Amino acid sequence: MSKVVVSAEKLRLKTRADNKGWKKWGPYLSDRQWGTVREDYSPNQDAWNNVTHDMARSKAYRWGEEGIGGISDNKSYICFALALWNHNDHILKERFFGLTGNESNHGEDVKELYYYLDSTPTHSYMKMLYKYPIAAFPYSKLVDESRKRSRLEPEYELLDTGIFDNDEYFDVFIEYAKSDEQDILIKITAHNRSNKPAPITLLPTIWFRNTWCWGYENFKYKPMLTGVSNKVIEVDNKSVGHYKLYCEKADELLFCDNETNFQRLHGVANNVPYTKDGINEYIVNKNKAAVNPNNIGTKASGRYTRVVKAGESVTIRLRLSDHSIIEPFGGFEDIMDKRIREANQFYDELQSSVQDQELRSIQRQAYAGMLWTKQWYYYNVNEWIKGDPTMPKPSDNRKFGRNSGWRHMYAANILSMPDKWEYPWFAAWDLAFHTIPLARLDPDFAKRQLAVVLREYYMHPNGQIPAYEWSFSDVNPPVHAWATWRVYEIDKEMNGVGDVKFLERVFHKLLLNFTWWVNLKDEGGNNIFGGGFLGMDNIGVFDRSATLPTGGRLEQADGTGWMAMYSLNMLRIACEIAVERPVYQDMASKFFEHFLHIAGAMQMLGGSEISLWDEEDQFYYDMLHMPNSQSMLLKIRSMVGLIPLFAVEILTPEMLEKLPDFKRRVDWVLANRPDLAGLISRWYEPGKGENRLLAILRGHRMKMIMKKMFDENEFLSEHGVRSLSKYHLENPYQFRVHNEVFRVDYTPAESTGSMFGGNSNWRGPIWMPMNFLLIDSLLKFQSYYGNEYEVEYPTNSGNMVSIKQAALSLAERLIKIFRTDENGKRPMYANYEKMQTDPHFKDLVLFYEYFHGDDGKGLGAAHQTGWTGLVAELILMVNEANKAEIKEIL
Structure with missing residues (x-):
C-alpha cells in the first residue's frame, strides 16, 4: 500500500x-x-x-x-x-x-x-x-x-x-x-x-x-x-x-x-x-x-x-x-x-479535479484574494462612544447616534473582510458566504468566522447579529445557518468526519437569533416576515429600512423566504446533532413545524387573507399594508420573488430511521394535520424508500418561478441570473405617493439613484452570492426529483433538461464572466483593451462586487473576493459534476 x-x-x-x-x-x-x-x-x-x-x-x-x-x-x-x-x-x-x-x-x-x-x-x-x-x-x-x-x-x-x-x-x-x-x-x-x-x-x-x-x-x-x-x-x-x-x-x-x-x-x-x-x-x-x-x-x-x-x-x-x-x-x-x-x-x-489551466489560475487567484483580505478588526463601541481620557470628549450626539445601542460590542479579531479598501469592516451576511471557499482552504478558520459573530461580545443581547459598522442595527439576510451547514459538509468531505461540536456550539446562538427574527420581524404574527433592508439595498421601490412614505408596513417575500430557509437549515442541523445527541430531535420537530407554518402562510392557508403570490403574474411580491387597512402587492419582478426557492430540504428514509422520535412527529403531522401534510411532497424510490420534500415552492408554482428565472427576456442573462427582471426595461414600475413618483427601472450596471449612497445596485446586475444560493437550491430539488423531472432551459427555447443540468449551466454562465472567450477576452473587463490583451495585464483577475446584467462587466468594489470568491467553489462543482458524468458513461 x-x-x-x-x-x-x-x-x-x-x-x-x-x-x-x-x-x-x-x-x-x-x-x-x-x-x-x-x-x-x-x-x-x-x-x-x-x-x-x-x-x-x-x-x-x-x-x-x-x-x-x-x-x-x-x-x-x-x-x-x-x-x-x-x-x-x-x-x-x-x-x-x-x-x-x-x-x-x-x-x-x-x-x-x-x-x-x-x-x-x-x-x-x-x-x-x-x-x-x-x-x-x-x-x-x-x-x-x-x-x-x-x-x-x-x-x-x-x-x-x-x-x-x-x-x-x-x-x-x-x-x-x-x-x-x-x-x-x-x-x-x-x-x-x-x-x-x-x-x-x-x-x-x-x-x-x-x-x-x-x-x-x-x-x-x-x-x-x-x-x-x-x-x-x-x-x-x-x-x-x-x-x-x-x-x-x-x-x-x-x-x-x-x-x-x-x-x-x-x-x-x-x-x-x-x-x-x-x-x-x-x-x-x-x-x-x-x-x-x-x-x-x-x-x-x-x-x-x-x-x-x-x-x-x-x-x-x-x-x-x-x-x-x-x-x-x-x-x-x-x-x-x-x-x-x-x-x-x-x-x-x-485543484486536482480541475484540469483546465485557465480555470486553475482563476480559482487560485480567488483563493489568494480570500486569504489576503483577512483583517484584524478592532472596535470597542463603549470606548468609542465615551471617548478616550487624553482626547477631546466626543459630542453628546454620539450617545444617541450611530451604534449607540451596541455598547456591549467589543470586536478584536482576525476577520474575513468583503474588500479591505471598499469595505474594511466585516459585514455579517457577506462573511457567511466567505466561509464556503475558505472552508476548502482552512476549515477551522471558516468555522471560527461563523462562530465569532455569534459570540456574546458581538451578538446583541436581544439576539440580533450585528450587520456592519455603519449601522449594526440594519438587518442582513439570515444566512448563517445555511453557511454553517455548508461549511460542516465541506469540512466532513475533506476530513472524513463531521465536527458535530461545532454545529452544536453555533446552533445554540442561532436559536437566539431565530427567536429575535420571530419576535421582531413578524409584525402581524402570521408567519409572514418583514426585515427591511435585508442586504439588497435599493431593490425596492423605496428604502425598505426607513419609515415608509406611505406609512404602514411591508410584508416581504424575501423576508418570508429567508425565514423559511432559516427554519429548514436549523432543522437539518438539529437532525445531524440528534444522531449523536437524541434530545435534539425535539428541536428538529420544532423547526419542522415552524417551517410548515411559514409555508402555509405563503400558500395562504389557515384562513389567512394574505398572499404574497400573484396569480396573474405567477410570481411572489412584497405586500404593502396601508394605514387605512388597504393592502396591495408591489409588482416588481425582482430577486425578492426568487428567494422562496432557497427554502428547500429533503428528509430521507435513512435520516428518519436514525431519529425515531422525530420520525414519529413527522408521521403524526402527516396523519393528523392534513392542512400541513399537503405542504410536504412525498416520492417513493424503489430500494430507497420514501423521500419527503420540504419546500415553499413545489409543483406548479416552482415551474412558474423557474420559467421566469430561466427566461432570457426576464432574469437569465449570458452571465447569470439578474437581480431584477429585464421586463422592467420596457415596463418600469411606478408608485405614486401624493405628488411624488417612485420608480424602478431595469438598471443593468451602476445605480442611477442615491439610495444607500448610490454605490450598490440590485436593479439589474448579477450578484454572485444570490446566484450561488439559487444553484445550491436547484441541486437540492434535483436530489428529490431526479433526472426524470425536466424544465425548459432557457425558457421558450424548446430545450428540455434536468434541474441539475440547468443549475450547472447557470454555474458555467457565472464562471464565463472570468474566463477568456473565443476572442481571448474576459467579459468582466469589457472594453478595457489593456486588461484584455496586454501580456502584463491579461492573466490578472479581479473579483468585483457585482456584474453588468447584459454584458458581464465587473462593477462596484474591485476586490470583493469575499463573496465573489464563490466562483472558486462553482469551478469545483462543475468539474466534479463533469467527472461524475464521464464516470457514469464509462
Missing part, C-alpha cells in the same frame, strides 16, 4: 493554534483605515470627511492600521508595509487612493490597480502585485472628472486617465515567505515596464500601532524602534516581543513617530518633534528635520532609491525575525523557492 504524503502546508494547518504559531503573522492590515466609522469622532457622524486620504499620512489612527501589501501580528501591534515614491508625486504612496462616497458619481471607489496573486492558508507564502505609474499619479484628475459625471454615466477609472497608455509604470511584486513561525522573508521586485530608465524609491516600513496616546493605564508603555547602522531595525514591543528587521543594502534608515501632526492638521503644537508624516516630508520635500537623527522612533523605513533601466527590474530583500541571525540573507532564495513549491503542492492537491 502506498503511503499518503501530507503536504507541508497541511501539516502546518493541523499543528498550529488559533492565530498563533504559523498564523501569528499574516495580511492583517487594512487597505484603508481613513474614512471609516471607527475613526470618525465628528459631531455630525460624517465619517468620510472626518479623516480623509489627505489627512491620513499625518494622523495617528485609534482603531487600526493600513498599508500597501502589509502584514502584522494578530493584534496589529507591529505592522509592516511598503511605501513608494516615483519622484514625481507630491506625496509618498503609503496607502491606496480612492474616492469618498461624496466625491464619486457612484459612491466610494478605490482608484488603484493591485492584485492578490497567491497565499497559503497559514501565510507561509504570499504574493501580490501593485501597478505604480511613473508619471505623477492623477489624484486631482480622478476627483475632478468623477465630480463632473452624473449617476447616469459610468465611473471614471484609473485606466481612463491614460496614465498606463504608454506602459510608463512599475509592476511592483511583494512576496513573503516564512522560514519559521516568526521569521519572515520579504522580497520586493519593481519591474520598469516603460521604454526608458526611471527612478523609484522603495520604502519598506515598519511601525507600531499607536496604543500609548489615548490615556489608558495598561497602555502607557511606548514601544521602540532602534536603528543599527543602515542594516538592522531593532523592534521592541512588550506585547509581542523583540524582533529584528534586517534590511539588505539599504541606502539609509529613517525614523519618526506614529503620532499625529497636529500642526499640519489643526494648527496647534505637536506632542512630538518627529510626527507620522516625517518620512514623507524627508523624502518628498527634502525636509531633513522631519526625521529623528538618533535613529529611534515608533515608525521606520529603509530607503532604497534606484534607477531602473527600461524593461529591467530591481529587487530588495528584508527579513523580520524574532531571533538574531548571523547571515540573514544566506539561503534566502532557497527558503523562498521551498515555500513556493509547498504552495504549489497544496493547490495541486486542492
